Amino acid sequence: MCLVCIAFASWVLKTANPQVGDAWKAVLLANVSALSAIRYLRKYVRVEAAAGERALRHTSV
Template structure:
């Protein structure tokens, strides 16, 4: 998901025609897409951290 948003933002910026007055729309779309990808990645990392804290260490399971 994250990589798709960043790739889409990159494609939008590459294909935007700077001579047209609508360049700001392409930049806005690229920024929103990139921010969405960053937000998703941060949420995913937080969820992974919480999940790993809840799991007991593997060596404790082997000793039981």
């Protein structure tokens, strides 16, 4: 999911024409996609860390 968002953001920025007045829309879309990917990764890392911590607790008891 997040890799798709990052790839999409990269593609939007590469294909945007900076001479066109609507280039800000492409930049905004790319930034929103990148921020969504970052939020997803942070959430995923927290969930994985919590699951790993629970697994350590169960094995040490």
